[in-house]
Amino acid sequence: MSAKILVVDDDLESLKLIGMILQAKGYQIIAARDGQQALEKAFQEAPDLVILDVMMPxxxxxxxxxxxxxxxRTSTIPIIMFTAKAQLTDKVIGLQSGADEYLTKPIHPRELIAHVEAMLARAARFKATARPSLKAKVIGFLGCKGGVGTSTLVVNVGVALARGPAQGKKVALLDFRLGMSTLALQLGLTPRESLQQMIEQPIGTLNAEAILAQMERHPSGVMVLGGTPAPLGTAKPIPPLHADAITRHLGAVVDYILIDLGSDLGEVNRSLLRLVDYVLLVIEPHRIALLLAQAMLAGLEEIGVGRHRVGVILYHSIAAAVSLDRGTVESFLQQEIKAIVSPAAxxxxxxxxxxxxxxxxxxxxxxxxxxxxxxxxLTSL
Ligand SMILES: Nc1ncnc2c1ncn2[C@@H]1O[C@H](COP(=O)(O)OP(=O)(O)OP(=O)(O)O)[C@@H](O)[C@H]1O
Ligand SMILES: [Mg+2]
Structure with missing residues (x-):
């Protein structure tokens, strides 16, 4: 498949010209006329390269x-700034704002193509080596809504792993929803401020040993990172890149990472879901939960987590004489139920x-x- 290049220029003539030069080489072109459109298209289309004009309204x-x-979503896309601003300071600002290359207009078409080819080749080499070298199996636990038993499942499955098939291995439980984690509390541990402190640090200074040293430890062997309790909306949200970096660092040194994702597909979770091997979607056996689960499955699919990577867990936290049975739930969701949890109030x-x-x-x-x-x-995955 040919590489997809996003060309951003407010000048229609330049846009056409660059587009034609690259199209002639077989590249697929997406065009944007201003900065806002450029961001929208970059997020929607995930281009392989961006050619970006500087002066735009x-x-x-x-x-x-x-x-x-x-x-x-776009932090690793190669960016070539391509502009008439040829001053040294302009170049420095361009590179400081994150561009990989800075080219000035006018340019010979062959030179532009040579830069594009070199940049795409470099990105391909980087991709091949920088694929998350995660040693850990990463499992996301997602509720179709709040209160369905997601955190209870994370804690108990984590301990089951550490005491059973993953004995002697490292099992880490993570919850990046600052203020809302109950993992440490459910394990009788004292929650620490570690996560709050980590988000104050520049990403580059995070490393696996330091993160491991700051995690709470349970006698079963599981380790927890989740922050201290605070009412929803009062704790500073974790930047998605920090959540990503912490998970990657840990993923290089532990064997299992179980992430309590709560019940949203916000920015942090969308970033984490790219590192996840498998998602357990926790649902309850009633109509409203099923409708929410259906929406969640569609949302997951949209961000690239297909149904083959999702296991539905039917969680019965209420012992009810009437509740939807397994067959009804499966045919409604068009998905097999992987496991059931029985009520035990x-x-x-x-x-x-x-x-x-x-x-x-x-x-x-x-x-x-x-x-x-x-x-x-989970060990069989
Ligand atoms: N098998 C069960 N039977 C009955 N009650 C249960 C069962 N498992 C968990 N619970 C109870 O259900 C409640 C919700 O559990 P939990 O906190 O794990 O859910 P959650 O989905 O993580 O909630 P939140 O959205 O608040 O994070 C708790 O009070 C817990 O004790
Ligand atoms: Mg919870």
Whole structure:
């Protein structure tokens, strides 16, 4: 498939000319007439390269460049600034705002093509080596809505892994929703400020050892990073690039990463979902949850997490005489249910009271067996 190049220029003649030169070489061209359009197209189309004019009304090329670099969806796309501004300071600002190359107009078509080819070749080499070299298997846990048991599942499956098939291996539980994590609390650990501190650090200074040293540890072997409790909306949100970097660093040194994603597909989760091998989608057996689950499956598909990478978990936190059965749920969602968690209200209450996961409190209980089975399934992925 030919490379897709986004050409951004407010001058229609330049836009046409660059487009023609590149099209003649077989490249697929997307055009944008201003900075705002450039950002929209870059996010929608994920081009392989951006050729960016500097002087444009509204958002100029420098600002576009900075925004592309700041967004995890576009942060690694090669950018060539191509402009009539030939002063040394202009070049320096261009490169400082994140451009990989700075070319000045006019330019011979052959020279432009040579730069484009070299840049795409370099990006391809980089991609081949910089594919997340994640040693860890990364599993995302997503609720179709809040309160369905997502965090309970993360904690219990994490402990099941650490005590069972992944014994002796490193299992990390992460929750990047600052203020909202209950992972440490469910394990009877004292939540730390580690995550809050990490987001104050420049990304380049983060490293695996430092992150490991700041995680809370549970006797079962699992490690937790999740922040301290704070009401929703009061804690500073984690920048997506920090969440991405922390996960990648840990992914290079631990064996399993289980991420509590809560129940949204916001910017941070969309960035994390690119690192995830498999998603467990937690649902409840009633109509409203199913409609939300359906929307979630469609949203996941849209960001590249196809249904073959999603396992639906039917979580019964309420013992009800009437609830939708497995077959009905499967035919509604057009997706097989990977596992069921049975209701155990008293056990869940005691677990919360004692800061002990259900699995350790009553190892013979039905939910405990179900958590173990799910852990086995994850090791088979
Ligand atoms: N198998 C179960 N049976 C009955 N109640 C359960 C079961 N598992 C968990 N619960 C209870 O359900 C409630 C919600 O659980 P949990 O906090 O894990 O959900 P969540 O989806 O992570 O919620 P939030 O959206 O607040 O993060 C808790 O009070 C928990 O004790
Ligand atoms: Mg939760």
């Amino acid at each position: 509204g958002l100029d090329g420098y600002a576009v460049c900075q925004r592309l670099r700041a967004d995890p 008293e056990l869940a209450f005691q677990a919360a009271e004692q800061g002990q996961p259900m699995l350790l409190l009553q190892p013979e209980s039905v939910p405990a067996m179900q958590f173990h089975q799910l852990a086995e399934f």
